[in-house]
Amino acid sequence: MIEVKNLVKSFKDGPIETRVLKGIDFSAKQGEFVAIMGRSGAGKSTLLYQMSLLDEPTSGEIFISGKEAHTMSEREKMLFRLGEFGYVFQDYALLPELTALENVSLPLIMQGLSRSAADEKASEALERVGVGARLGNLPSQLSGGEQQRVSVSRAIAHKPSILFADEPTANLDRESSARVMEIFKELHKSGQTIIMVTHEDEYARLADRIVTLDDGRIISEKRN
Amino acid sequence: MLSAVDIRVGFYLALRQIRRASRWTTSLIVFVMLLTFLNLVVVTGLLVGIVAGISNQFRIQETGDVMITALDTKDYIENSPQILSFLQTLPQPRAVTARYSAAGSVEANYFSRVDPNEKPNKTGATIVGINPVAEDNFSNLSGYVGEGEYLSSSDYDAVLLGPQFVDRYSFGEQPGLTPLKNVYPGTKIRLTINGNTREVIVKGILDVPANSPLAARVFMPANELRQIMGRYEYAVNEIAILLPAGTDGAEFRDLLKRSGIGDKAKVQTFEEGIPNGVAEVQNTFAMIGNAIGSIGLAVAAITIFIVIFINAVTRRKFIGILKGIGISGEAIELSYIFQSLLYASIGSALGIGILYGFLVPYVSANPISLPISEAIIVAQVDGTMIRIMLIVLTTVIAGYLPSRMIVRRNTLDSILGRN
Ligand SMILES: Nc1ncnc2c1ncn2[C@@H]1O[C@H](COP(=O)(O)OP(=O)(O)O)[C@@H](O)[C@H]1O
Ligand SMILES: [Mg+2]
Numbered sequence: 001m002i003e004v005k006n007l008v009k010s011f012k013d014g015p016i017e018t019r020v021l022k023g024i025d026f027s028a029k030q031g032e033f034v035a036i037m038g039r040s041g042a043g044k045s046t047l048l049y050q051m052s053l054l055d056e057p058t059s060g061e062i063f064i065s066g067k068e069a070h071t072m073s074e075r076e077k078m079l080f081r082l083g084e085f086g087y088v089f090q091d092y093a094l095l096p097e098l099t100a101l102e103n104v105s106l107p108l109i110m111q112g113l114s115r116s117a118a119d120e121k122a123s124e125a126l127e128r129v130g131v132g133a134r135l136g137n138l139p140s141q142l143s144g145g146e147q148q149r150v151s152v153s154r155a156i157a158h159k160p161s162i163l164f165a166d167e168p169t170a171n172l173d174r175e176s177s178a179r180v181m182e183i184f185k186e187l188h189k190s191g192q193t194i195i196m197v198t199h200e201d202e203y204a205r206l207a208d209r210i211v212t213l214d215d216g217r218i219i220s221e222k223r224n
Numbered sequence: 225m226l227s228a229v230d231i232r233v234g235f236y237l238a239l240r241q242i243r244r245a246s247r248w249t250t251s252l253i254v255f256v257m258l259l260t261f262l263n264l265v266v267v268t269g270l271l272v273g274i275v276a277g278i279s280n281q282f283r284i285q286e287t288g289d290v291m292i293t294a295l296d297t298k299d300y301i302e303n304s305p306q307i308l309s310f311l312q313t314l315p316q317p318r319a320v321t322a323r324y325s326a327a328g329s330v331e332a333n334y335f336s337r338v339d340p341n342e343k344p345n346k347t348g349a350t351i352v353g354i355n356p357v358a359e360d361n362f363s364n365l366s367g368y369v370g371e372g373e374y375l376s377s378s379d380y381d382a383v384l385l386g387p388q389f390v391d392r393y394s395f396g397e398q399p400g401l402t403p404l405k406n407v408y409p410g411t412k413i414r415l416t417i418n419g420n421t422r423e424v425i426v427k428g429i430l431d432v433p434a435n436s437p438l439a440a441r442v443f444m445p446a447n448e449l450r451q452i453m454g455r456y457e458y459a460v461n462e463i464a465i466l467l468p469a470g471t472d473g474a475e476f477r478d479l480l481k482r483s484g485i486g487d488k489a490k491v492q493t494f495e496e497g498i499p500n501g502v503a504e505v506q507n508t509f510a511m512i513g514n515a516i517g518s519i520g521l522a523v524a525a526i527t528i529f530i531v532i533f534i535n536a537v538t539r540r541k542f543i544g545i546l547k548g549i550g551i552s553g554e555a556i557e558l559s560y561i562f563q564s565l566l567y568a569s570i571g572s573a574l575g576i577g578i579l580y581g582f583l584v585p586y587v588s589a590n591p592i593s594l595p596i597s598e599a600i601i602v603a604q605v606d607g608t609m610i611r612i613m614l615i616v617l618t619t620v621i622a623g624y625l626p627s628r629m630i631v632r633r634n635t636l637d638s639i640l641g642r643n
Binding site for chain 2: 049054055078079080081082083085087089093095096097098102106107109110111112138154
């Protein structure tokens, strides 16, 4: 499904070059749920951005469904992000002037669905994460937990091949976190490939495999 | 590059951004666009209208739509009575007036002048003999009387003075014109034509702008002027014809020429008869109007640019997220273009409403009284359309540029708020 070989990412600040990822080899199979753990600053987010085509690695290769990311045009990458990936960000990243339903519908419309088909699919996805009653609300009218669930529905409404999540529960209280993780468990059960960065052992335990990063390298891999 | 989906999504985003934007901000931007439109259309229209007012003043006060004057080789129009009665048989004319005119002089304060070496209070004048009723029908001359009264047909030894002759109204001594002092309705003045001098009473003084054709005329009933001039036939100097609105003056001129009048007199439309250079002045004013309008257009473009730029900068994170989840940059840019387009269209639509629904009809019914003319607003529909297209084009560019600047920034940097 996704494979990363000898991935290096460094940032240049004038003459100083900081290597954040120092040669990562990693892969995830179809339907697999992988948790990425590690100290703050270990390079977890950076790795996720490279794999999800939001950023360009300094060197190394990324294969997605057998295609090498480096050979893709910007437009191809955009279409990949639109059609194949789903993103859940730590801070929900919903558009403030769009209602819950519109936030979820928008990428579907971008994929060429009609308004009504997109709205129908979007409300199904919102129903699935338990915010079906808040379709017409703006993000500012929703609690953090509800916003994150809307964000999850946006990420899964188009049935992506991979769902990326970067600390999806970091801003949530225990109860909301548990609900979001419950949804991830459900998604995993129904065959969704998930790559999730988390700090919480409790949630990492839901994954098939836990990969731990430190200082830009993978220091351990453990199957649950 | 642009796909139908980009347009749909761009529109979808634009609509929701506007719907949830602050009413105040939106109204303010629309108001700026409205002012831009009015600035671009009305300022030019008014400047052109000032000149149009000047030439229109000639038309309604002097020449009419078609004017018959003496041939260059003659002092008067031959066969005047026949021409006048022919005109009466025609259905077109709305009003016809025939005038005698003579060069002469007027003098005031001749009794108080004791020293024979003192300069007389005297000036050259064009004296016009009119039928008071016909002239009033033609130009509403009685409506311009500011002091005293209008002439009646039975008046004798009575004149109306244009304001240029009266020192209270005129701009002082000018070459060829010495304004008369202490002249009021009832004052006696001396009129000299062809060496014949007659004492007449000032019955009224006209109140018209300095550049009105009435400003430097002395009017008196035609019969008396004929006597003073020693003209014993009814041979007039000019015949002015007003046509109903919308009638083609050139067509009527040709009709008169074909009837044989062309052999006896000069037949000209109002445009041919007005002083040279009016068209050039009109074009000059239009250019000045366009220059002023262009400044307004630039200000509007900058306003839109700043509004969209600030909007895009403060929403940079969301623009990054949109790109991150696969919304095309084109769709995002279009959303801003649609927004600025909407501001421009609403502003222009309001402008059109105000212009054609109120300003143009109101000002044409109540011309703006300026010292130079009775100004109207000249705003032809095709010119207005071009200006609207200019506003729309400018706005689209002013909305596109800043959004492009933000959209092209690196996606991840935008999401994370990095520079
Ligand atoms: N644009 C950047 N320029 C320089 N250093 C960066 C940049 N982005 C991230 N880093 C550094 O890379 C390291 C890893 O960051 P990150 O992947 O966000 O860590 P985390 O594991 O906490 O998600 C950190 O030390 C961070 O300071
Ligand atoms: Mg991180």
